Amino acid sequence: MSSLIGFLSLVFAIGINFYLILSRYIFKFQKQKFNFFIRFSSLLTLLSFFSLMYAYVVSDFSNYNVFQNSHSNKPLIYKISGTWGNHEGSMLLWLCILSVFSFFFSFTKNIDRNFQRLTLIIQSFLHILFGLFIVFTSNPFLVNSILVNEGLGLNPILQDPGLAVHPPILYAGYVGYSIVFSIAIAGLFQNTDGEWLYVAKKWSLISWTFLTGGIALGSYWAYYELGWGGWWFWDPVENISLMPWIAGLALVHSLMMVRGEQAIKKWIVFLSILCFSLSVFGTFLVRSGILTSVHSFAADASRGIFILLIFFIITGFGFLVFLLKEPKKSIALNLLFINKVSALVINNILMIIATLTILLGTIYPIIIEVLYNKRISVGGPYFNATVIPIMIPGFLLMSIAPILSWQTNKIQNSKKYVLGFIVLSILVLIQSYFLDFNTWGFVGLLLGFWIILASIIAIFSSYKVKFSIKFIQIINPHIAHIGVGIAIVGITCSSVFQNELDFNLIEGDKFKVNGKTVLFEKIETTNQINFQALRGKFLFDIEKNKLKEIEVGKNYYPVSKMITSEAGILHQWNKDIYFILGDQKNNEWFVKVLINPFVSFIWFGVIIMMYSGFIAVSRR
Amino acid sequence: MKLSRFFKVLYIIILGFVFFTFKIHSAENINERVKKLTLELRCMTCQNQSIYDSDAEFSNDIKKIVKQKLQEGESEGDIKKFLVERYGEYILFRPLMNYNNIFLWSFPFILLIIGLFFVLIKTKGKKI
Numbered sequence: 001m002s003s004l005i006g007f008l009s010l011v012f013a014i015g016i017n018f019y020l021i022l023s024r025y026i027f028k029f030q031k032q033k034f035n036f037f038i039r040f041s042s043l044l045t046l047l048s049f050f051s052l053m054y055a056y057v058v059s060d061f062s063n064y065n066v067f068q069n070s071h072s073n074k075p076l077i078y079k080i081s082g083t084w085g086n087h088e089g090s091m092l093l094w095l096c097i098l099s100v101f102s103f104f105f106s107f108t109k110n111i112d113r114n115f116q117r118l119t120l121i122i123q124s125f126l127h128i129l130f131g132l133f134i135v136f137t138s139n140p141f142l143v144n145s146i147l148v149n150e151g152l153g154l155n156p157i158l159q160d161p162g163l164a165v166h167p168p169i170l171y172a173g174y175v176g177y178s179i180v181f182s183i184a185i186a187g188l189f190q191n192t193d194g195e196w197l198y199v200a201k202k203w204s205l206i207s208w209t210f211l212t213g214g215i216a217l218g219s220y221w222a223y224y225e226l227g228w229g230g231w232w233f234w235d236p237v238e239n240i241s242l243m244p245w246i247a248g249l250a251l252v253h254s255l256m257m258v259r260g261e262q263a264i265k266k267w268i269v270f271l272s273i274l275c276f277s278l279s280v281f282g283t284f285l286v287r288s289g290i291l292t293s294v295h296s297f298a299a300d301a302s303r304g305i306f307i308l309l310i311f312f313i314i315t316g317f318g319f320l321v322f323l324l325k326e327p328k329k330s331i332a333l334n335l336l337f338i339n340k341v342s343a344l345v346i347n348n349i350l351m352i353i354a355t356l357t358i359l360l361g362t363i364y365p366i367i368i369e370v371l372y373n374k375r376i377s378v379g380g381p382y383f384n385a386t387v388i389p390i391m392i393p394g395f396l397l398m399s400i401a402p403i404l405s406w407q408t409n410k411i412q413n414s415k416k417y418v419l420g421f422i423v424l425s426i427l428v429l430i431q432s433y434f435l436d437f438n439t440w441g442f443v444g445l446l447l448g449f450w451i452i453l454a455s456i457i458a459i460f461s462s463y464k465v466k467f468s469i470k471f472i473q474i475i476n477p478h479i480a481h482i483g484v485g486i487a488i489v490g491i492t493c494s495s496v497f498q499n500e501l502d503f504n505l506i507e508g509d510k511f512k513v514n515g516k517t518v519l520f521e522k523i524e525t526t527n528q529i530n531f532q533a534l535r536g537k538f539l540f541d542i543e544k545n546k547l548k549e550i551e552v553g554k555n556y557y558p559v560s561k562m563i564t565s566e567a568g569i570l571h572q573w574n575k576d577i578y579f580i581l582g583d584q585k586n587n588e589w590f591v592k593v594l595i596n597p598f599v600s601f602i603w604f605g606v607i608i609m610m611y612s613g614f615i616a617v618s619r620r
Numbered sequence: 621m622k623l624s625r626f627f628k629v630l631y632i633i634i635l636g637f638v639f640f641t642f643k644i645h646s647a648e649n650i651n652e653r654v655k656k657l658t659l660e661l662r663c664m665t666c667q668n669q670s671i672y673d674s675d676a677e678f679s680n681d682i683k684k685i686v687k688q689k690l691q692e693g694e695s696e697g698d699i700k701k702f703l704v705e706r707y708g709e710y711i712l713f714r715p716l717m718n719y720n721n722i723f724l725w726s727f728p729f730i731l732l733i734i735g736l737f738f739v740l741i742k743t744k745g746k747k748i
Contacts, residue, residue: 228673235668342743349735357728364715364724372720379713380670381660386728396630414626425633582675592675 003063006051007141010092013044013099014131017124024121035106038120041127042103049096052140053083061151064142065089071153071559073530081164082154087287087303088140090167094283095130097168097175098123101203105179111199115190122182129310137303153559156531162221166214170241173211174279177244177272179203180251184272185318188325197265200272201255202617207275208248209613215241216606227565227580229498229594231602234380239362240282243355247275250351252616256477257344267348273318278355280311285362340404343397350394357386395447398484399454402477403462416461420453444492451485473619480612487605493598494576501595504588513577513593516541523589531555533566536581536589540570552579552591573600654687657696660714661686664707 020037055063056079059072069086070079078085084093102123108116134140157163180203187196218241223231232238251271258264284307361378368376400417428446432438455478459465463474503511509520521537535553552568568579575597582590658672663679671679682703689699703711715721 228669230673233668342739345742346735346739349739353728353731353735356731360724360727364721368720374720375708375710376715376721377662377710377713378715378724379660379662379668381714382724385714386725390728390732393631396627418626418629421630421633580675590675 002051002054002058002060003141003143006048006055007139009044009051010048010095010131010141011135013041013048014128014135016041016044017127017131020124021121021128024117034117034120038106038124039103041124042099045096045099045127049083049092052089052092053080056080056083056089059151061148062144063140064144065140067144067148067151069154070151071530072150074154074159075529077161077164078154078159081158081167084167085154085158086140088134088138090171091130091134091138091287092140093168094171094175095127095134097171098127098130098178101176101179102127105203108199111195112190115186115196118186118189119179119182122185123178126178126182126314129313133303133306133310137306153530153557156555156557156560156562156564157225159530159557160221160225162217162225166217166221169210169217170214173207173209173214173248174244174282176203176207176210177248177276177279180207180272181276181314181318184269185321188269188321191325197255197258197268200268201252204248204251204255204272204275205613205617208245208252209610209617211241211245211248212606212610212613215245216603216610220603223599224567224569225564227567229500229567229578229580229592229596230495231599234383236362237286239358239383240278240285243282243358244275244278246351246355246358247271247278250348250355251275253344253347256616257340264344269322271348273315273322277311277315277318278359280307280314284308284311340401343401343404346397347394347401350390353390354387357390358383361386392443392447395451395484395488398481399451400458402455402481403458416457417454420457421450424449424453438496441492441496444488444496448485448488448492451488452482455479455482455485473615476612476615476619479615480609483605483608483612485605486601486608490598490601490603490605494596494602497597499595501593503591503593504585505591506588510542513540514595517543520589520591528555530559531557534581535566536568536579536591538568538579540577550577550579552581554581571600574598576600650687650690653690653696654683657686657690657699658683660712661703662711662713664711670713 016037020034020041023034052063052065054060055066056070057076059066059070059079061067061070065086065088069089070082074082082089084090102120105123106116106120180200183196183200183203187200215238219231219238222228222233251268254264254268254271258268284304287303287307361382364378365376368374425446428442428449432442432445459475459478463471465471501513503509505511505520507520507522510517511520512518519539519542521539523534523536526533526535533553533555535551538550538552540548540550548570550568550570551566553566555564555566556562557564565580568581570577570579575595576599578594578596580592580594582592584590655672658679659670661671661682663669663671663674663676663682665676665678666674671682686699689702694702700712704716709716715724717725
C-alpha cells in the first residue's frame with residue numbers, strides 16, 4: 001500500500017513539473033499559484049520518499065526493493081538508512097533533496113519575481129529528468145513477484161551510524177549545486193545585473209558546507225570501518241566527490257570577490273555549470289558500475305546510459321546557454337602581481353587544474369581500457385605527485401590572501417610576516433631533526449603552521465579585536481583558513497609520521513606501544529542482533545592504573561555471509577592508537593598497531609571550515 | 621614590501637629546504653624501502669587497497685618477494701618490471717611513464733605552465 005502511494009505521488013510530482021513548464025508558455029499564472037505548485041510537488045516527492053522509508057521500517061517485503069536490501073532483524077536505524085543504502089532509494093533521495101531545495105528557494109525574498117520563477121522552471125526541468133530516470137530505470141516501488149517473509153539484508157559494511165547519515169549530507173551538497181546551476185542559467189537568460197550573485201553565493205556556500213560534511217563523514221567512516229588505518233585512499237568514488245568540492249571552493253571564492261567585474265561574472269557562471277555537471281557526472285560514474293567500489297550497488301548498463309544522457313543534456317544545455325548568452329561587455333580586471341584580484345585568479349586556476357587532474361586520473365584507466373584493452377591503475381602515488389605540488393603555491397597564497405589589497409600590490413606589516421615565517425621554519429626544522437626527517441613532512445608542517453600563524457598575525461594586526469557578531473563575520477575568512485592549516489598539519493602528521501608495530505600474541509601477553517604497556521586480555525565471541533562479534537580486548541597503559549579498554553575485532557553477518565573488520569581506536573588529542581586484529585595462526589593472534597599522530601586535527605580543521613561556511617551564509 | 625618579492629622570498633626558502641632535505645633523505649633501511657615500494661602496488665585480491673595496507677595472502681606473498689629481491693640488491697625498477705610481467709600494469713598504483721601514459725603525466729604540468737603564462741601576461745607591465 002505504501003509503495004503504491006509512493007509511486008503515485010512520485011509520478012504526480014513529475015506531472016506537476018511538466019505542467020509548470022508548459023504553463024510558462026501556455027497559461028499565465030500569478031506568482032502565488034506558481035509557488036504553490038512548486039511546493040506541492042516538493043511535498044509529493046517527500047511523501048513518496050517517506051512512504052518508501054515506511055516500507056523499510058515495517059519491513060514490507062512485498063516491495064521488491066525492500067526485499068532486496070533489508071532484513072527484519074536489523075536495528076531500526078539501519079532500516080531507516082537502508083532506504084538510501086541501495087541504488088533506487090538513493091536516487092529517490094537525490095530527487096527528494098532536489099525538490100527540497102526548490103521548496104526553500106521558492107521562499108527566497110528580495111529577488112526579482114521573474115528571475116525566481118525562471119530558476120524554479122529550470123529546477124522543474126531537472127526534476128523531470130531525474131524523476132523519469134527513477135520511474136523508468138530505477139523504480140524503488142516495484143512489487144515483489146513472489147511472496148516472502150524475509151529480505152536479503154543490507155550490505156553489512158553500510159550498517160554503521162556514520163554511513164547512515166553520510167549519503168543525505170553528501171547529496172545535500174551535490175544536489176545543492178542544482179540550485180546554483182539553475183540560478184546561473186536563469187541569470188544568463190535574463191541578463192539581470194548583480195542581484196542574482198548574492199543569491200547564488202548563499203546557496204553555493206550551503207552546498208559546499210554540506211559537501212564538506214558529507215566527504216568528511218565518508219572519510220571518517222573509511223578510517224574506522226575499513227580498518228586499513230588510513231582515511232583517504234584516492235578511491236575513484238572519493239575523487240568524484242572531491243571534484244565538485246574543489247570546483248565549488250573556487251566558486252565560493254569567486255563569489256566572495258565579485259565586485260561587478262564582468263569577467264569574473266562570466267567565470268562564476270562557468271563554475272556554477274561545472275559544479276553541477278561534475279556532480280551529475282560523478283553520479284553517472286558511480287551508478288553505471290564502470291567503477292567498482294562499495295558505492296556501485298548494482299551494475300546495470302541501461303542506468304548508466306540513461307544517466308550519461310542526463311549528464312549530456314544538462315552539461316550541453318548549460319554550456320550552450322553559456323556560449324550563446326554570455327555577458328558581453330567586458331571590463332578589464334585590475335590585475336597586479338600580486339593583489340587581491342590576481343590572487344583570486346591564481347587560486348581559481350590552481351583549483352581548476354587540480355580538479356581536471358583528478359578527473360583525468362580517475363577516468364584514465366577507463367580510456368586506456370577502451371583504447372588498448374589493457375587494465376592500468378591510477379592511484380594515490382599519481383595524485384600525490386601531481387595534485388599536491390600544484391596546490392602548494394595556492395596554500396602559500398591563502399595564508400595572507402584575505403588581507404591583500406584590491407588596488408595595490410603592497411602588503412602592510414610585511415616585516416611581521418617575514419619574521420614569523422623565518423622563526424617558524426627554524427622551529428619546524430629543529431623539530432624535524434628530533435623526529436624522522438621527511439621532506440613532505442617538513443613542507444606540510446611548515447605550510448600548515450604558516451597558514452595558521454599568518455592568519456593569526458593578520459587578525460591581530462589588521463582588525464581591532466572585539467567580541468561581537470560583526471567581528472566574527474569579518475575575521476571569518478581567516479578562521480576558515482586556520483581550519484585548513486590545522487587540517488594540513490593533521491593530514492601531514494598522520495600520513496607521513498604514521499608508525500606501525502606488528503605483534504604475534506596469545507591471550508595474557510603484555511607488549512609495549514609508545515613506551516606504554518598494553519595487556520592483551522582476552523578474545524571473546526558474542527551474538528548480537530544480526531551479527532556475531534569476535535572481539536579482542538586490550539587494556540592500555542596498565543602501569544598507571546588509568547585503565548583504558550580497547551575492543552577490536554571482526555563481525556560476521558550470517559544473512560549476507562560477510563565479514564567486516566572493526567578497528568579499535570584509542571583517541572587522544574595528539575594521536576590515535578589504532579588496533580587491527582588479524583588472523584589466528586598456531587594459537588597466536590596477529591595484531592597490528594598503528595600510531596597515527598594528530599589525526600584529530602583533520603576532523604577539527606574540517607569542523608572549523610564548516611563553521612566558517614555557516615557563518616558566511618549568515619553574512620550578506 | 622612588494623608582495624611578489626615577499627612570495628619569492630618564501631618560495632626560495634621552501635625550495636632550499638626541500639633540496640637540502642632530499643640530500644639527507646637518501647639513506648633508508650630495508651623495511652622503509654619495502655614500505656615505500658609496496659605502498660605503490662595494488663593488492664590484486666582486494667578492493668583498491670595497497671599491498672602495504674593489506675593483510676591478504678596475496679599481499680603478504682608480494683611483500684616477502686619484494687623484501688627478498690631488495691635484499692638481493694635488485695632495484696625498484698627491476699622489481700616493478702618483474703611484477704608487471706607477472707600481473708600486468710594493473711598492479712602499479714603509480715602508472716608507468718611510457719608512451720600510453722604520457723598525456724596523463726604531462727597534462728597537469730602543461731596546464732600549470734599555461735596558467736602561469738596567462739597570469740604573467742595579464743599582469744605584465746602593470747606597476748604601482
